[in-house]
Amino acid sequence: xxxGIDVGASATKCMIVDESKNEVASAVRRTGMSLRKVADExxxxxxxxxxxxxxxxxxxxxxxxxxxxxxxxxxxxxxxCHCKGCYHHFPRALTIVDIGGQDTKLIRTNVEGxxxxxxxxxxxxxxxxxxxxxxxxxxxxxxxxxxxxxLSSEREIEIGSYCTVFTATxxxxxxxxxxxxxxxxxxxxxxxxxxxxxxxxxxxxVVLTGGVVAHNEILFDLLEEALGREVLKxxxxxxxxxxxxxxYAMM
Amino acid sequence: MEVxxxxxxxxxxxxxxxxxxxxxxxxxxxxxxxxxxxxxxxxCSYLTSDIGAYLxxxxxxxxxxxxxxxxxxxxxxxxxxQCRDLYxxxxxxGRRFDAPVFSIHxxxxxxxxxxxxxxxxxxxxxxxxxxxxxxxxERLDEAKLKEAVALSxxxxxxxxxxxxxxxxxxxxxxxxxxxxxxxxxxxxxxxxIAVDYYKQLKAEMDERLExxxxxxxxxxxxxxxxxxxxxxxxxxxxxxxxxxxxxxxASTYCNSWIFDDMMPDDPIRSMxxxxxxxFVNRSEPAKERYILDExxxxxxxxxxxxxxxxxxxxxxxxxxxxxxxxEDHGIPTLTLDGDLNDLRCWSDEQATTxxxxxxxxxxxx
Numbered sequence: 001x002x003x004g005i006d007v008g009a010s011a012t013k014c015m016i017v018d019e020s021k022n023e024v025a026s027a028v029r030r031t032g033m034s035l036r037k038v039a040d041e042x043x044x045x046x047x048x049x050x051x052x053x054x055x056x057x058x059x060x061x062x063x064x065x066x067x068x069x070x071x072x073x074x075x076x077x078x079x080x081c082h083c084k085g086c087y088h089h090f091p092r093a094l095t096i097v098d099i100g101g102q103d104t105k106l107i108r109t110n111v112e113g114x115x116x117x118x119x120x121x122x123x124x125x126x127x128x129x130x131x132x133x134x135x136x137x138x139x140x141x142x143x144x145x146x147x148x149x150x151l152s153s154e155r156e157i158e159i160g161s162y163c164t165v166f167t168a169t170x171x172x173x174x175x176x177x178x179x180x181x182x183x184x185x186x187x188x189x190x191x192x193x194x195x196x197x198x199x200x201x202x203x204x205x206v207v208l209t210g211g212v213v214a215h216n217e218i219l220f221d222l223l224e225e226a227l228g229r230e231v232l233k234x235x236x237x238x239x240x241x242x243x244x245x246x247x248y249a250m251m
Numbered sequence: 252m253e254v255x256x257x258x259x260x261x262x263x264x265x266x267x268x269x270x271x272x273x274x275x276x277x278x279x280x281x282x283x284x285x286x287x288x289x290x291x292x293x294x295c296s297y298l299t300s301d302i303g304a305y306l307x308x309x310x311x312x313x314x315x316x317x318x319x320x321x322x323x324x325x326x327x328x329x330x331x332x333q334c335r336d337l338y339x340x341x342x343x344x345g346r347r348f349d350a351p352v353f354s355i356h357x358x359x360x361x362x363x364x365x366x367x368x369x370x371x372x373x374x375x376x377x378x379x380x381x382x383x384x385x386x387x388x389e390r391l392d393e394a395k396l397k398e399a400v401a402l403s404x405x406x407x408x409x410x411x412x413x414x415x416x417x418x419x420x421x422x423x424x425x426x427x428x429x430x431x432x433x434x435x436x437x438x439x440x441x442x443x444i445a446v447d448y449y450k451q452l453k454a455e456m457d458e459r460l461e462x463x464x465x466x467x468x469x470x471x472x473x474x475x476x477x478x479x480x481x482x483x484x485x486x487x488x489x490x491x492x493x494x495x496x497x498x499x500x501a502s503t504y505c506n507s508w509i510f511d512d513m514m515p516d517d518p519i520r521s522m523x524x525x526x527x528x529x530f531v532n533r534s535e536p537a538k539e540r541y542i543l544d545e546x547x548x549x550x551x552x553x554x555x556x557x558x559x560x561x562x563x564x565x566x567x568x569x570x571x572x573x574x575x576x577x578e579d580h581g582i583p584t585l586t587l588d589g590d591l592n593d594l595r596c597w598s599d600e601q602a603t604t605x606x607x608x609x610x611x612x613x614x615x616x
Contacts, residue, residue, distance in 0.1 A: 077608040079611070114615050115612040116583075118612070120604070
């Protein structure tokens with residue numbers, strides 16, 4: 001058995017796979033303040049879910065808290081792990097878009113699954129999960145209702161600002177203009193898609209992954225609309241990094 | 252520099268002072284002070300660090316050398332071959348100290364430096380010399396100018412010799428060593444002391460080569476650094492690269508102080524050529540050709556571009572060069588967002604992960 005633990009900025013994920021690379025168990029929790037503790041908790045939860053003991057299981061840690069997982073056998077960045085995880089599901093040249101809590105990453109791979117280049121958003125929250133959380137709070141919409149609200153939108157409006165604070169100001173003016181909440185929320189998701197398109201050309205087969213898209217499937221629709229073609233969705237997008245880490249544990 | 256040395260001026264470099272402020276990690280105390288009096292946070296953070304420190308009447312020179320403040324200049328001399336900000340910076344001190352600012356403005360973004368460009372700059376040098384003669388009441392001693400240019404040339408060749416030892420695999424030095432040892436070639440050109448310094452340094456490098464001493468134990472990857480140093484993160488970054496067993500073998504930045512076109516027999520024209528030809532002053536294709544040659548010469552596996560927020564002039568990731576390096580030449584590149592001095596533009600977390608992932612990318616190639 002092999003385990004991958006992805007200590008992300010918002011959530012910590014663990015996935016255990018068998019020799020055939022099939023999922024045996026997984027677990028997820030909010031990351032919180034103690035990275036070591038939460039890593040231990042998700043790991044134990046996944047182990048007990050599968051009725052396993054930790055003996056003999058190889059563990060690879062990834063994510064921003066990877067260095068805090070002291071029981072891991074090795075570490076690998078989330079960039080390599082997302083790439084590994086996505087390539088397993090879609091073995092061809094890919095453009096991978098991982099929307100995380102604090103950053104968005106764009107990774108391009110060749111047909112062998114090797115990284116050609118990658119980019120991370122600049123030191124700014126726009127286009128990330130943190131951006132959506134902030135806007136949800138400002139608009140007084142529970143985060144988990146954002147996706148549903150946006151799906152019910154009937155009118156297309158646009159939000160053009162670059163930065164989280166300016167976007168909040170722009171939203172205030174939309175509210176003043178009498179725009180509906182659901183249309184504004186959809187436009188907020190639309191602005192996430194725009195930020196991604198500015199980062200790198202989205203060439204060839206595009207995969208969307210990460211916790212934000214797992215909870216907000218409208219992002220698939222909006223990106224497909226923007227690109228005019230299908231966007232690939234890995235099973236359990238939130239766990240792609242943890243899955244990739246487990247695949248590294250196998251190597 | 253050489254002209255001022257020939258006139259017998261003691262020369263003080265604000266740029267070096269700013270690098271010192273950056274390396275001491277105190278720039279963020281001073282930048283806002285300059286911002287508050289109208290110098291934008293988006294312009295050169297060397298300028299804002301230095302002006303801010305001046306306005307606060309503080310200097311790291313106090314702890315280091317017991318110098319309580321920057322010296323009062325009789326004249327400010329500036330060449331804008333690197334950027335316009337330098338001129339604005341020197342003009343600030345010109346106003347403060349009521350001292351004249353003499354400047355040379357070479358033609359910019361040159362693909363090749365042609366005769367007429369050199370003519371233009373040589374005339375500007377002659378004009379500056381005439382102003383200095385008027386100001387000091389003394390004629391320029393041409394023998395002294397030739398001597399200063401000869402010493403600059405000697406120092407610059409030794410400096411190049413030092414940097415070029417990194418062509419060897421494994422490299423005996425890293426970019427971080429270069430950033431520390433570059434001070435004499437920047438501020439002591441034209442003086443014997445710079446020559447003596449680099450003779451000693453070069454000898455040490457030759458000794459390291461002879462004994463097979465590498466800067467990075469078990470060097471696995473060789474990387475070219477493009478752009479300014481992040482002065483406040485020299486140690487952190489150098490340690491990260493050592494841990495990853497990757498060596499930053501060369502940089503445009505350290506190479507920019509190689510002025511091997513200097514000719515003591517033709518001091519003015521050769522200075523005009525050398526200082527106009529600098530990398531920062533060149534066209535995008537000229538820069539690209541230069542970097543490609545250096546990648547080949549230093550057998551680098553990839554390039555890290557430092558996109559310094561407040562130094563667009565010396566950041567080369569803004570006009571598509573990283574993408575061209577990768578797509579046209581198959582060279583892996585990474586771009587780090589950051590700054591030379593303003594650490595508010597730098598994220599340790601993002602930089603660490605980006606660098607680590609870049610090395611993983613090279614491992615799996």
